[in-house]
């Protein structure tokens with residue numbers, strides 16, 4: 537007699553989340569939005585919190601060969617703050633939990649926390665707790681971020697995109713992925729010959745986008761200043777294709793993107809080509825850009841036309857029209873969510 541055993545890779549990340557959370561019941565009236573967005577929304581009576589959690593695992597999400605601990609601490613916080621901004625709320629508190637093997641010294645953890653504190657200072661959030669435990673191998677960092685708000689009116693979900701809305705991103709895409717390719721290449725070269733010292737000086741932008749990303753606080757500030765509420769929003773952590781698909785699914789719409797309008801940094805373009813990769817593919821299927829992907833109603837066009845750093849990349853269409861890329865060569869491509877398999 538054998539029990540059925542299904543490999544988690546058969547479902548993929550999103551399929552797995554759907555599977556294990558199927559039939560999840562909410563018991564509390566104060567749970568206003570549960571699973572399925574960048575952050576959950578809870579609260580009542582004019583006080584609300586958006587809450588998001590993310591975990592970084594050594595060997596999966598970061599490699600100690602090229603990740604300075606201070607940057608790692610910074611990034612672990614920032615990627616969570618990014619999910620709060622993606623709800624159009626400013627983050628206010630974080631908790632940080634770590635599991636560490638005995639390979640890490642007190643000094644190493646001081647470095648990690650110097651990064652955590654730096655991110656807290658920069659984004660004006662408070663570290664309010666966490667948990668510390670041991671791990672048999674490597675390091676795991678889990679961060680929970682909270683953003684308080686007294687109104688639900690400006691909270692933005694993935695599900696609000698409407699046909700005719702304009703699709704925008706808050707900055708260039710693909711650089712973090714290209715940066716990762718560069719770090720991996722240099723790591724291999726170093727492993728083959730450890731007399732080589734990698735020189736990254738001419739590729740600072742992509743390296744920084746990978747190792748020390750920032751959350752799109754400037755975009756949040758601009759929305760607030762210009763009294764603009766996007767109709768839908770999420771942060772780009774898995775690549776434009778996959779994340780656009782999430783907005784389309786949640787909103788019950790399709791989208792039409794213009795390849796030529798997808799913003800790419802010159803350094804990403806140059807380096808992608810050096811790696812024989814298409815820079816646009818890096819933007820579509822790479823990840824970890826932590827820019828905001830958002831839609832706005834057509835009447836708000838003027839407000840985003842002058843938004844610093846933002847780019848208009850397409851339009852929301854009917855669901856039956858699917859998710860399409862209009863290429864610079866004039867062809868229409870169906871975009872597939874690549875997602876990834878980290879398992």
Ligand code: ADP
Nearest residue numbers: 553557570571572573574575576589590619773
């Ligand atoms: P993001 O990329 O914005 O961090 P994810 O893709 O990780 O979001 O998660 C999608 C949704 O699934 C979120 O609402 C998240 O809270 C939820 N989720 C992920 N893993 C689990 C889990 N193991 N149990 C319950 N909910 C989960």
Ligand code: MG
Nearest residue numbers: 574619771773
């Ligand atoms: Mg997100």
